[in-house]
Amino acid sequence: MTATLPAPARPRRGRSSTWVGWSFILPNFVGFAALTLVPVIASLALSFLDWDSYSSPRWVGLENFDRMIHNETFWTALKNTTYYAVGHVPLTLCAALGFAVLLNQRLRAVQFFRTALFFPYITSLVAVAVVWNMLLSPEVGPVNQFLRAIGIDSPPGWTTSTTWAMPAVILASVWRDLGYYMILYLAGLQTIPAELYEAAQVDGASGWQRFRHITVPSLRPTTFFVLIMLTISSFKVFDLVQVMTEGGPGRSTLVLSQVIFREGITQGRFGYSSAVSMALFVIVLTITVVQFRWQRRSER
Amino acid sequence: MKRHLVPTLAAAAALALLTACGGGSPEPAADGRQTIKLALWNYATTPEFKAIIDGFEQANPGIDVQPVDILADDYAEKVTTMLAGGDSTDVLTMKNVIDYSRFGTRGQLVPLTDEAKKLDPAKYSGLDAYDLDGKYFALPYRQDFWVLYYNKALLEQAGVAESKLHNLSWDGYAELAKSLTKGSGGGKVYGAYQHTWRSVVQATAAAQTGSDLLGGDYGFFKDQYKLTLDLQQHGALMPWATASSQKVTYNTMFSTGKAVLMPMGTWYASTLLADTKAGKTKVEWGVAPLPQRATDGKVTTFGSPTAFAVNKNSKNADAAKKFVEWAASEAGATAVAQAGVTPALQSQKILDTYFALPGVPQDEVAKKAFKPDQVALEMPVSDKSSDVDQLLTEEHELVMTGEKSLDDGVAEMSKRVKNEVG
Numbered sequence: 001m002t003a004t005l006p007a008p009a010r011p012r013r014g015r016s017s018t019w020v021g022w023s024f025i026l027p028n029f030v031g032f033a034a035l036t037l038v039p040v041i042a043s044l045a046l047s048f049l050d051w052d053s054y055s056s057p058r059w060v061g062l063e064n065f066d067r068m069i070h071n072e073t074f075w076t077a078l079k080n081t082t083y084y085a086v087g088h089v090p091l092t093l094c095a096a097l098g099f100a101v102l103l104n105q106r107l108r109a110v111q112f113f114r115t116a117l118f119f120p121y122i123t124s125l126v127a128v129a130v131v132w133n134m135l136l137s138p139e140v141g142p143v144n145q146f147l148r149a150i151g152i153d154s155p156p157g158w159t160t161s162t163t164w165a166m167p168a169v170i171l172a173s174v175w176r177d178l179g180y181y182m183i184l185y186l187a188g189l190q191t192i193p194a195e196l197y198e199a200a201q202v203d204g205a206s207g208w209q210r211f212r213h214i215t216v217p218s219l220r221p222t223t224f225f226v227l228i229m230l231t232i233s234s235f236k237v238f239d240l241v242q243v244m245t246e247g248g249p250g251r252s253t254l255v256l257s258q259v260i261f262r263e264g265i266t267q268g269r270f271g272y273s274s275a276v277s278m279a280l281f282v283i284v285l286t287i288t289v290v291q292f293r294w295q296r297r298s299e300r
Numbered sequence: 301m302k303r304h305l306v307p308t309l310a311a312a313a314a315l316a317l318l319t320a321c322g323g324g325s326p327e328p329a330a331d332g333r334q335t336i337k338l339a340l341w342n343y344a345t346t347p348e349f350k351a352i353i354d355g356f357e358q359a360n361p362g363i364d365v366q367p368v369d370i371l372a373d374d375y376a377e378k379v380t381t382m383l384a385g386g387d388s389t390d391v392l393t394m395k396n397v398i399d400y401s402r403f404g405t406r407g408q409l410v411p412l413t414d415e416a417k418k419l420d421p422a423k424y425s426g427l428d429a430y431d432l433d434g435k436y437f438a439l440p441y442r443q444d445f446w447v448l449y450y451n452k453a454l455l456e457q458a459g460v461a462e463s464k465l466h467n468l469s470w471d472g473y474a475e476l477a478k479s480l481t482k483g484s485g486g487g488k489v490y491g492a493y494q495h496t497w498r499s500v501v502q503a504t505a506a507a508q509t510g511s512d513l514l515g516g517d518y519g520f521f522k523d524q525y526k527l528t529l530d531l532q533q534h535g536a537l538m539p540w541a542t543a544s545s546q547k548v549t550y551n552t553m554f555s556t557g558k559a560v561l562m563p564m565g566t567w568y569a570s571t572l573l574a575d576t577k578a579g580k581t582k583v584e585w586g587v588a589p590l591p592q593r594a595t596d597g598k599v600t601t602f603g604s605p606t607a608f609a610v611n612k613n614s615k616n617a618d619a620a621k622k623f624v625e626w627a628a629s630e631a632g633a634t635a636v637a638q639a640g641v642t643p644a645l646q647s648q649k650i651l652d653t654y655f656a657l658p659g660v661p662q663d664e665v666a667k668k669a670f671k672p673d674q675v676a677l678e679m680p681v682s683d684k685s686s687d688v689d690q691l692l693t694e695e696h697e698l699v700m701t702g703e704k705s706l707d708d709g710v711a712e713m714s715k716r717v718k719n720e721v722g
Contacts (some may be wrong), residue, residue: 139541250698
């Protein structure tokens, strides 16, 4: 077949390379379109409908959004989600960077420590949550026993206290996520040319100065990536909170994804649930766009 | 109704013809046998499912029942997702009436109003829970209600006569729980254990004061909360916070002798019977009526029925209906009782079957416990039920952990139910 076709004298660059390009991304794009893009668009449409997944949907316009902004639970969840992100993002970032720098040196058993820190990330989340709950148990948990032993008479109630439940969740999530971001930072550190450090050393720069003026600026692309990923994952947090506190006590750790889950899957109000997920989408998108702008400006 | 009659009859006739011709219809298999799928939970540890399936298959040799086993904790969500996805599992077990009302009002279940009308409401105390504006979509096969379990050996050790539990008030219960609490640290024995569920406090209060859990005015909770918080403060109850964060199971607390008294549903008796038989526990247990506000000899408790329903998407609706009807019948109730579970159909004959089981406590206290005068519904059925349930659970956590004072908590419940649900 191919032999009978006259070979084109010269491939016309524009169109054919576009097709080649498309064909390369097609397998991935088909999956993305079917499993992500279509549901996202469907969710946008659903947010203007009243639908229980069974009977035929009914157009309600902005009613879902109106209900959302007048709903106290939505605002509580938004506040909690922001609280979580504000705690989780910087702490994970600093911890991941710190451990990456520490484990980038030629130390004995460095491989062991790298693996150990990565372990939480690949451990079953349900097991992680159960263990953390036991560690943080107010009466008999080792954490509070230790705190009592060093003279703190009334240690926090952790997951059973409205004040301390969110810090407890943040603590567990930092512990869980830092291994993954540490690996990203380790990869970033490998790309920094050793000559820069040698030159700085010759000029008499201290360890801190080298870190401050070589490591941190050279890692900017990695930091940017880590920051974006962390922010998005923080706002989307669901699994850890669901298995650790189920949003409680009361509503003190209720996050937006849980509201979406409860309203949609549990209560069958898919329209309202979609409206909340649209709100979450807009929030995450806005923050990401701002981060991109800020990154571009600081590159100039 | 009439409009559908002719096409329905025609379809039924066509179907009968096809079946008669020897399996032209896709449903029955080549040998004429039909298979219906039944969604249920924890098949291995919930003995009545097997009892019902075996009994039904024996009575209907042409139909096989295939269990679809789902983890109990995920049951409601899993079934919701299945139904949303158009799953055609024929029979669905209605684990509680709140889920039932959701599925029923959304039109996901086949109406069983005619079948329900055939049942005697005087004998089926849980039946009216399935009344959704005059329509029924499920038939109950099992009715659980709350009783007070007690550890016979520990009670004897403390020198308390079992007859004291025959007519116990909540104040008497509190006094007893405090006096039965012993030891400390790992070897501590609590006088009582109340599980973390809000119903332990709230549904008890609602049933015994005759109040409405959906009403939006929750002052009637206060006595029961005061009693529970006081016991917790005295160390006679495991603190709610510990039980919750450690995910303590009530079975462990009771069957290992870490608590003497425990209000719990009748379903726990079947677990105890099975565990004793399997040698998993050696606890000597007894059953008493749930403590009351007044000691006038009348027993008011709360509970909830469990039912089977037919999926609207079922392709074997007739066989599925047959199954649901059989499970609710006297034959079904006998099978349920023999499995150590309290069936929805209540009659002396069924009770006798239950008490004839080896291991079931035989004394007068137990006989009174299993024949309560009134069983209120744990949660009234309405389209508000699941929202109110969520909200009351949240506030219950805050009151029990001491994050909110009792007065503030109850005020907040009332306020939130009026603002957010009402």
